[in-house]
Amino acid sequence: xxxxxxxxxxxxxxxxxxxxxxxxxxxxxxxxxxxxxxxxxxxxxxxxxxxxxxxxxxxxxxxxxxxxxxxxxxxxxxxxxxxxxxxxxxxxxxxxxxxxxxxxxxxxxxxxxxxxxxxxxxxx
Amino acid sequence: xxxxxxxxxxxxxxxxxxxxxxxxxxxxxxxxxxxxxxxxxxxxxxxxxxxxxxxxxxxxxxxxxxxxxxxxxxxxxxxxxxxxxxxxxxxxxxxxxxxxxxxxxxxxxxxxxxxxxxxxxxxxxxxxxxxxxxxxxxxxxxx
Numbered sequence: 001x002x003x004x005x006x007x008x009x010x011x012x013x014x015x016x017x018x019x020x021x022x023x024x025x026x027x028x029x030x031x032x033x034x035x036x037x038x039x040x041x042x043x044x045x046x047x048x049x050x051x052x053x054x055x056x057x058x059x060x061x062x063x064x065x066x067x068x069x070x071x072x073x074x075x076x077x078x079x080x081x082x083x084x085x086x087x088x089x090x091x092x093x094x095x096x097x098x099x100x101x102x103x104x105x106x107x108x109x110x111x112x113x114x115x116x117x118x119x120x121x122x123x124x
Numbered sequence: 125x126x127x128x129x130x131x132x133x134x135x136x137x138x139x140x141x142x143x144x145x146x147x148x149x150x151x152x153x154x155x156x157x158x159x160x161x162x163x164x165x166x167x168x169x170x171x172x173x174x175x176x177x178x179x180x181x182x183x184x185x186x187x188x189x190x191x192x193x194x195x196x197x198x199x200x201x202x203x204x205x206x207x208x209x210x211x212x213x214x215x216x217x218x219x220x221x222x223x224x225x226x227x228x229x230x231x232x233x234x235x236x237x238x239x240x241x242x243x244x245x246x247x248x249x250x251x252x253x254x255x256x257x258x259x260x261x262x263x264x265x266x267x
Binding site: 008010049109113 | 158159160161162163164165171173174
């Protein structure tokens with residue numbers, strides 16, 4: 001099953017970085033070497049507050065189907081809803097895909113209502 | 125017959141027994157709302173959360189002919205000796221009633237007395253103000 005097509009109630013995004021290794025000499029001079037041509041390691045955290053338990057369960061099912069943090073997947077456009085800039089700016093660049101960086105956190109709010117927070121990382 | 129209710133129609137019952145000298149009572153019903161506003165929404169949306177009931181009452185410290193003080197039954201839920209504190213046995217059943225002849229409009233709830241204040245002042249009748257917090261749902265709601 002694809003990642004659930006729900007609108008998050010909050011979203012945070014970090015654009016990641018290029019694979020760079022930094023060397024600093026005793027004098028303080030710094031050398032940076034670029035080891036790859038693609039930016040990677042972008043992170044996105046999506047919160048879905050006060051959704052129904054059945055909606056929350058879809059995240060657990062998806063996490064199960066991706067074998068936890070193993071398999072990669074794409075995010076539906078709903079995950080970027082409300083962003084009026086270019087969709088690609090808060091998505092993984094070409095060649096990257098999302099995977100879970102940790103298990104979804106599920107908080108029970110009241111009977112039938114839960115809050116789910118999902119943390120993803122972009123990988124090549 | 126049409127009727128406008130006044131304070132004269134109000135009663136407060138403790139475990140089904142009317143407290144004699146109650147000068148006022150109030151009931152507060154609250155609903156916690158859970159926000160469901162999405163990142164693309166311009167207007168906030170909500171879903172119902174947990175409900176709760178609380179209230180206040182003002183009782184005169186009044187001694188009846190048989191020397192009983194019916195306010196004491198509530199006051200002693202908080203004002204007491206010992207170190208045991210309040211336990212579940214201190215739960216009280218309160219009925220807030222509006223009477224129209226035989227027509228009774230009741231709200232009945234199980235509650236803990238959560239605050240109490242009493243004082244004496246020159247030229248004033250001694251009265252006690254209590255606040256209560258219901259636990260669980262209402263057992264009667266015929267308002």
